[in-house]
Every structure is written in structure tokens, then in C-alpha cells.
Amino acid sequence: MIESVLNPSNLQAIWLTLKLASLTTLILLPISTVIAWWLSNTHSVFRAPISALITLPLVLPPTVLGFYLLILMGPHGPLGQATQALGLGSLSFTFFGLVLGSVLYSLPFAVQPIQIAFEAMGPKPMEIAATLRANPIDAFFSVALPMARSGLISSAILSFSHTIGEFGVVLMIGGNIPGQTQVLSTQIYSHVEAMEYAQAHWLAGGMVAFSFLVLFTLSLLNPRATRVLN
Amino acid sequence: MNLKRHCISLVLALGFVSLAVCGQETSIAVASNFSAPMQKLVSTFQDASGHHIKVSSGATGKFYSQIQNGAPFDILLSADQETPERIENEKSGIAHTRFTYATGVLVLWSAREGFVDSKGEVLRNASFHHVAIADPKLAPYGQAAAQTLQALGLTDKLKSKLVQGENIGQTFQFVASANAELGFIALSQVFLDGKLKDGSAWIVPSDLYRPLHQDAILLNAGKDNPAAKAFLAFLKTDKAKRIMQAYGYQF
Structure with a gap:
């Protein structure tokens, strides 16, 4: 039984999913830290619109995001024309297309925990660092970031797990290519649709167990990190 | 006058009765x-x-x-x-x-005019990045598309260019948005009043796939x-x- 579940195509989907989630998390962490810092410190008039824009993927159905990405990345879309002009071809149906989709889709989940951590910290620690003659960049790395540690960890967990669970966007822009865009969630869907329930059960059950283990371990290691989730 | 009014109420009553029945x-x-x-x-x-x-x-x-x-x-x-x-x-x-x-009838369709020729030779020239089909495991039209490629001996040649939609509607979307230059879809998706709505198409001969x-x-x-x-x-x-x-x- 287990041999049929761990067939090359399922293994490839598992590996691809982990790769996608890791890469997305790596890209999201620095971007989200910068955005979160700006959002928690600025008094600019653009704060509200930018904040709303970043939160959009949270409320939009993934199909909306996927549909617009498909059009944007297509040969007639602005993004597609830009990537073609750069000689990269079109991003739809490629792994990097999925990375881009995942980064956009998980952005609010990555920004919010960090922003909450920065806001909870308040301006005091940075002001004290300044009186001790730390320059702002030094203070940011040696005071603000360590203090926002739990927010950063939550952000990483959420980005990673949210990307693993991503489905609608992948379905819309992926094209189900083995080794390129065929990830776990679409693979499970495909098994269910084809009535291969045994395979679907193993993969889906494995995903539930994996997600639970990740969240459980992290809440043991760092009780504050998962508090933001609730 | 009176008669006319009676008629109207009769029609109305009958209307309600027929609605209730049908x-x-x-x-x-x-x-x-x-x-x-x-x-x-x-x-x-x-x-x-x-x-x-x-x-x-x-x-x-x-x-x-x-x-x-x-x-x-x-x-x-x-x-x-x-x-x-x-x-x-x-x-x-x-x-x-x-x-x-x-x-149903299978068709090879492109949103671009003149891209697909009337004999489907475009498949052999392979001057495109992606050809979309519906997932053969899930959709009968995807199965028909896979059978057609098999019959033409093009399965291996086009393998790296295949993208799959979850159903025939999504496959159409891939082609209509030009993300895939062409794709195998249902004729009914691009056909109206007995003719092609737009783009270019090859109606796949019915002996290349199971009806x-x-x-x-x-x-x-x-x-x-x-x-x-x-x-x-x-x-x-x-x-x-x-x-x-x-x-x-x-x-």
C-alpha cells in the first residue's frame, strides 16, 4: 500500500511543495519585515491604502488572484510582456510563476505577525538605543529584530504552512505539470476526482499530521510564537 | 366589455392553475x-x-x-x-x-487567427511553448486529446509542452487568455450558430479518438x-x- 502512495509522482509533488513553501518563506521574510517596519512607524497618507492592498489576498478568493495572475502573466499582460522582453518567457505554467503567486497570496500572513510585534514594542526601545548612540540600522538589527523574534517566527510558520495549503492559485496558473507545478494540494485533488481514494487518504492524512506536528513543535519551543495565530 | 373582462380573469385563473400544475x-x-x-x-x-x-x-x-x-x-x-x-x-x-x-466533438483551437491550420500541421511544427489539454485522468475531452496525440505519434514530442486544465472549462481559459498558444477543447466552447466564433481551429477527425x-x-x-x-x-x-x-x- 505504502509503495503505491510513495510512487515517483507523489514523491515529486511532496518535494516540489516543500521547495515552493521554503522558497516563498525565504523571499517573504525580508520583504515582510521591511513592509511591517514601515507600516508600524509611518504617518504617511499612503499607510492606509498600502495596508489595505497588502491585506487584500486575505479576503479575496484565491480564484480571483489566480485569474488576474493568469491574465497579467499571459503574453498580452503587462507582466508577461515584461518577462518576455527580458527573455524569460512567460511565467505562467512555471515554478517561478507559482513562487510569485505564493508570495502575493501569503503576503498578509507574513506581514501581520511582524507588524504586531513591532507595534507591541513601541518606539521606546529604539529611542533608548539612539540615546546610547546606536545608529538606526544598528538599533534595528540589534534591538528591534530580536525583540520581534516571536513575530518573525510566526510569520515564517504562517508563510510556510499557508503556501503548503495553497490550492486555488496553483490550480489557476499551474497547468498541473509534474515536477514544475504539480504540488501536493493539486495532486490530492486530482486523486479525489479520479476516485483514487486510497492515495488521496494517505497524502491528505500525511498533510494533516505534518501540519499538526509543525505547529505543535513550534508552540512547545516558543509558546509566544503561536499565540498570534489564535 | 363584460365578456372581455371575464376572459381576462379566466386566462389569469388558467394561468395560475397551469403554473400550479406545471x-x-x-x-x-x-x-x-x-x-x-x-x-x-x-x-x-x-x-x-x-x-x-x-x-x-x-x-x-x-x-x-x-x-x-x-x-x-x-x-x-x-x-x-x-x-x-x-x-x-x-x-x-x-x-x-x-x-x-x-x-461531442474535439477541436484544436487557438485564440490567434490563422495559428491553427485546417489540417492540424501546427502540432508537427511545434512552434509554440504550450499546448493545453484537460487532465486525461479526469476529463473525457482530455482523454480524447491524449488519444489524438497518440494516434498522431506526437505524445513524446509534445510531452514537455503539455499543460493540463482541471476540466475543459479551465483548459479553454488557458488558451483564451493566450497563456497557452493552442489547446484541445470542446467544439461547443468556440462554436455558435454553426460556425467558429473567433480564433483558428482544426476539427479533429473523429477516427483519431474514441467517440x-x-x-x-x-x-x-x-x-x-x-x-x-x-x-x-x-x-x-x-x-x-x-x-x-x-x-x-x-x-
């Missing part, structure tokens, strides 16, 4: 490839009968598992013959109500529903067949 409601699950002609069929049927139809369109495989789990559909208009047969064998549908309502006979079946929930039975009867009429023909279906 105005039944029925839910029908329809394979994605058939959703365009279905709209036209439903409006024609509703106007003539006074019945009301609720249409859900989607992948046949999905409807199968929903029906197995008690979805309240009265009729399934499937994209294949196997699913209705299985439903009948598993007693989720009424025996002896199965029939082929239409036979896409599409069967209907009355489901258990529709057993005593007069509207469901009337619609099935309507599908067999010449009037309904003319509508389906205009979308490229054959009989």
Missing part, C-alpha cells in the same frame, strides 16, 4: 463542455413548459462523488457514458433512463419529479437537437 422545479448537473448549449436549452424549455430548472455545471467526476454522497440533483448530463452506467449499477440512478443526448458519446441519467432524487422527466423527454426532440447542433454537437 411549475415544478428541478436541479440538473451538467458537464462543463455542455454548459453553453444548456443555457439555450433551459430557456427554451422553461418558456414552453413553465417548469423551472436550476443548472450546476462542473466536472463529471466531481458530480459523481457528490451524487454518491447524496447531492440533490435530479438529472446528470454527463460528459461520458461510464459515469451514468456506474451510477445506475450502484443504484444512485433510475434503471433504463440512460440515453446518449449528444456526441465522445455523452449520456444522461435520471437520478434517484428526480424519480417522481415531472419537470425532470419532461426535460429528459425534451432533450430527445428535434427542436432540442437543432439547438445542440448549432453548438457543434453531433448525433
Whole structure:
């Protein structure tokens, strides 16, 4: 039984999913830290619109995001024309297309925990660092970031797990290519649709167990990190 | 004057009576490839009968598992013959109500004018990045597309260029948005009033794939529903067949 579940195509989907989630998390962490810092410190008039824009993927159905990405990345879309002009071809149906989709889709989940951590910290620690003659960049790395540690960890967990669970966007822009865009969630869907329930059960059950283990371990290691989730 | 008023109230009364008698409601699950002609069929049927139809369109495989789990559909208009047969064998549908309502046609289509030639030679030249098909595991039209590539001996050559939609509707979207330059879809998706709506197409010769006979079946929930039975009867009429023909279906 287990041999049929761990067939090359399922293994490839598992590996691809982990790769996608890791890469997305790596890209999201620095971007989200910068955005979160700006959002928690600025008094600019653009704060509200930018904040709303970043939160959009949270409320939009993934199909909306996927549909617009498909059009944007297509040969007639602005993004597609830009990537073609750069000689990269079109991003739809490629792994990097999925990375881009995942980064956009998980952005609010990555920004919010960090922003909450920065806001909870308040301006005091940075002001004290300044009186001790730390320059702002030094203070940011040696005071603000360590203090926002739990927010950063939550952000990483959420980005990673949210990307693993991503489905609608992948379905819309992926094209189900083995080794390129065929990830776990679409693979499970495909098994269910084809009535291969045994395979679907193993993969889906494995995903539930994996997600639970990740969240459980992290809440043991760092009780504050998962508090933001609730 | 008086007579006229009587007539009006008589017509009104009869209208209400006929509505009360005929105005039944029925839910029908329809394979994605058939959703365009279905709209036209439903409006024609509703106007003539006074019945009301609720249409859900989607992948046949999905409807199968929903029906197995008690979805309240009265009729399934499937994209294949196997699913209705299985439903009948598993007693989720009424025996002896199965029939082929239409036979689908596979087409190689591009949104670009002049991209697909009338003999499908474009497939051999392979001057494109992506050719879209529906997932052969899930969609009968995807299966037909895979059979066609096999028959043409192009399966290996085009393997790296294949992208798969989850159903035929999504496959159409890939091609219509030009993300894939061309793709195998249902003729009904790009055909209207007996001609191609836009783009360029090659109607795949029917000897390259197994015929896409599409069967209907009355489901258990529709057993005593007069509207469901009337619609099935309507599908067999010449009037309904003319509508389906205009979308490229054959009989």
C-alpha cells in the first residue's frame, strides 16, 4: 500500500511543495519585515491604502488572484510582456510563476505577525538605543529584530504552512505539470476526482499530521510564537 | 366589455392553475463542455413548459462523488457514458433512463487567427511553448486529446509542452487568455450558430479518438419529479437537437 502512495509522482509533488513553501518563506521574510517596519512607524497618507492592498489576498478568493495572475502573466499582460522582453518567457505554467503567486497570496500572513510585534514594542526601545548612540540600522538589527523574534517566527510558520495549503492559485496558473507545478494540494485533488481514494487518504492524512506536528513543535519551543495565530 | 373582462380573469385563473400544475422545479448537473448549449436549452424549455430548472455545471467526476454522497440533483448530463452506467449499477440512478443526448466533438483551437491550420500541421511544427489539454485522468475531452496525440505519434514530442486544465472549462481559459498558444477543447466552447466564433481551429477527425458519446441519467432524487422527466423527454426532440447542433454537437 505504502509503495503505491510513495510512487515517483507523489514523491515529486511532496518535494516540489516543500521547495515552493521554503522558497516563498525565504523571499517573504525580508520583504515582510521591511513592509511591517514601515507600516508600524509611518504617518504617511499612503499607510492606509498600502495596508489595505497588502491585506487584500486575505479576503479575496484565491480564484480571483489566480485569474488576474493568469491574465497579467499571459503574453498580452503587462507582466508577461515584461518577462518576455527580458527573455524569460512567460511565467505562467512555471515554478517561478507559482513562487510569485505564493508570495502575493501569503503576503498578509507574513506581514501581520511582524507588524504586531513591532507595534507591541513601541518606539521606546529604539529611542533608548539612539540615546546610547546606536545608529538606526544598528538599533534595528540589534534591538528591534530580536525583540520581534516571536513575530518573525510566526510569520515564517504562517508563510510556510499557508503556501503548503495553497490550492486555488496553483490550480489557476499551474497547468498541473509534474515536477514544475504539480504540488501536493493539486495532486490530492486530482486523486479525489479520479476516485483514487486510497492515495488521496494517505497524502491528505500525511498533510494533516505534518501540519499538526509543525505547529505543535513550534508552540512547545516558543509558546509566544503561536499565540498570534489564535 | 363584460365578456372581455371575464376572459381576462379566466386566462389569469388558467394561468395560475397551469403554473400550479406545471411549475415544478428541478436541479440538473451538467458537464462543463455542455454548459453553453444548456443555457439555450433551459430557456427554451422553461418558456414552453413553465417548469423551472436550476443548472450546476462542473466536472463529471466531481458530480459523481457528490451524487454518491447524496447531492440533490435530479438529472446528470454527463460528459461520458461510464459515469451514468456506474451510477445506475450502484443504484444512485433510475434503471433504463440512460440515453446518449449528444456526441461531442474535439477541436484544436487557438485564440490567434490563422495559428491553427485546417489540417492540424501546427502540432508537427511545434512552434509554440504550450499546448493545453484537460487532465486525461479526469476529463473525457482530455482523454480524447491524449488519444489524438497518440494516434498522431506526437505524445513524446509534445510531452514537455503539455499543460493540463482541471476540466475543459479551465483548459479553454488557458488558451483564451493566450497563456497557452493552442489547446484541445470542446467544439461547443468556440462554436455558435454553426460556425467558429473567433480564433483558428482544426476539427479533429473523429477516427483519431474514441467517440465522445455523452449520456444522461435520471437520478434517484428526480424519480417522481415531472419537470425532470419532461426535460429528459425534451432533450430527445428535434427542436432540442437543432439547438445542440448549432453548438457543434453531433448525433
